[in-house]
Amino acid sequence: MGWSDWIRDGVEVEPSLYAADFMRLGAQIDALLGAGTKVFHFDIGDGHFVPPVTIGPVVLRSIAPAIQAAGGIVDCHLMVDDPAHHFEELAASGGDSVTFHVEATDDPAGVAAAARAHGLAVGVAFNPETSPGQAASFAAAAGAEIVLCMSIHPGYSGQPFMADAFARIALLRELITVPIQVDGGVGESNARETHEAGAALLVAGSAIFADPDPGAAYARIRAACL
Numbered sequence: 001m002g003w004s005d006w007i008r009d010g011v012e013v014e015p016s017l018y019a020a021d022f023m024r025l026g027a028q029i030d031a032l033l034g035a036g037t038k039v040f041h042f043d044i045g046d047g048h049f050v051p052p053v054t055i056g057p058v059v060l061r062s063i064a065p066a067i068q069a070a071g072g073i074v075d076c077h078l079m080v081d082d083p084a085h086h087f088e089e090l091a092a093s094g095g096d097s098v099t100f101h102v103e104a105t106d107d108p109a110g111v112a113a114a115a116r117a118h119g120l121a122v123g124v125a126f127n128p129e130t131s132p133g134q135a136a137s138f139a140a141a142a143g144a145e146i147v148l149c150m151s152i153h154p155g156y157s158g159q160p161f162m163a164d165a166f167a168r169i170a171l172l173r174e175l176i177t178v179p180i181q182v183d184g185g186v187g188e189s190n191a192r193e194t195h196e197a198g199a200a201l202l203v204a205g206s207a208i209f210a211d212p213d214p215g216a217a218y219a220r221i222r223a224a225c226l
Contacts, residue, residue: 002121002145003121003145003146003178003179003201004179006038006039006073007179007200007201008038009226010195010200011195011199011200011201011202011222011225011226012038012039012200012201012202012222013037013191013202013203013204013208013218013221013222013225014039014040014041014075014181014201014202014203014204015032015037015040015041015204015205015208015209015214015218016041016043016157016183016203016204016205016208016209017029017040017041017042017043017055017059017063018041018042018043018054018055018157018205019157019158019205019206019208019209019210020209021209025059025063026063026066028209028214029063029066029067030066031213031214031215032208032214032215032218033066033067033070033072034215035214035215035216035218035219036218036219036222037072037215037218038071038072038073039072039073039075039201040063040067040072040073040074040075041075041077041183041203041205042055042059042060042074042075042076042077042095043055043077043079043157044056044076044077044078044079044080044086044090045079045080045154045155046079046080046081046082048080048081049079049080049081049101049103049104049154050079050154050155050156051155051156052155052156054079057089057090057092057093060074060076060090060093060094060095061093061094063094064093064094064095065094067094068094068096073096073097074094074095074096074097075096075097075099075123076090076095076096076097076098076099077099077125077148077183077203078098078099078100078101078104079101079154079155080100080104081104082104083098083100083101083104083105083111083115084105084110084111084114084115086098087114087115087117087118087120088118090118090120091118091119091120095120096120096121097120097121097122097123097145097146098115098120098121098122098123099122099123099124099125099146099148099181100115100123100124100125101124101125101126101127101154102124102125102126102127102130102134102135102138103126103127103130108124108138108139108141108142108144109141109142109143111142112142112143112144121145122142122143122144122145123144123145123146123147123148123181124138124139124142124144124146124147124148125147125148125149125150125154125181125183126138126147126148126149126150127150127153127154128150128151128152128153128162128164128165128168132149132168132171132172132175133171133175135147135149135172136172136175136176139176139178140176144178145178145179146178146179146180146181146201147172147176147178147179147180147181148180148181148182148183148203149165149168149169149172149180149181149182149183149199150165150182150183150184151165151182151183151184151185151186151194152183152184152185153184154183154184157205157206158205158206159184159185160185161184161185161186161187161190162184162185165182165184165194166193166194166197167197169182169194169197169198169199170197170198172198173197173198179200179201180198180199180200180201181199181200181201181202181203182194182199182201182202182203183203184203186202186203186204186207186221187204187206187207187221188207188217188220188221188224191204191221191222191224191225192224192225194225195225202221202225204217204218204221207221208221
């Protein structure tokens with residue numbers, strides 16, 4: 001299955017598990033699956049490309065079987081210096097796709113080939129300081145299936161959405177044909193504008209997991225786009 005199978009009615013919301021309450025992670029995932037969530041966003045930071053060390057394969061191995069058994073996938077966002085180093089373990093741990101950063105490598109085709117050799121779908125991401133044009137060229141070289149436009153500086157959950165991201169999304173939409181993903185500060189108040197700018201995959205962390213009912217929050221954000 002490709003990304004077109006996961007994007008329903010032109011849009012999908014991805015709960016960002018980095019923002020979850022890890023005391024209640026299993027229950028929160030179950031609630032989201034019950035609400036219809038199909039794609040879960042899994043952030044991996046190495047303490048080098050971004051300051052924090054985030055969640056990794058140990059957590060992925062514990063959650064991927066339940067998500068996949070329910071018909072979902074785990075979309076891994078690699079905020080790391082050496083993305084290819086992690087592909088084998090992520091694939092073995094249950095990852096379905098990997099997105100690596102323009103700023104992390106000068107060999108998009110080689111890194112993408114390494115991911116596909118492990119059966120992983122491929123996306124590319126770019127930081128706010130990187131131009132959409134550069135990202136589009138990088139994505140073409142990688143044969144990327146999605147392109148992630150960061151609407152915050154990567155690393156920490158809970159940052160506010162950067163308003164200039166709307167223009168970057170719109171410009172990127174003119175340059176590529178694959179789905180655009182947006183990550184950072186996305187919530188019910190800006191989901192429609194983000195989607196209308198050209199994004200089909202909306203990553204939402206605090207907006208979902210800070211709510212007492214993550215499943216209901218997911219449903220509201222998705223409904224706001226339709």
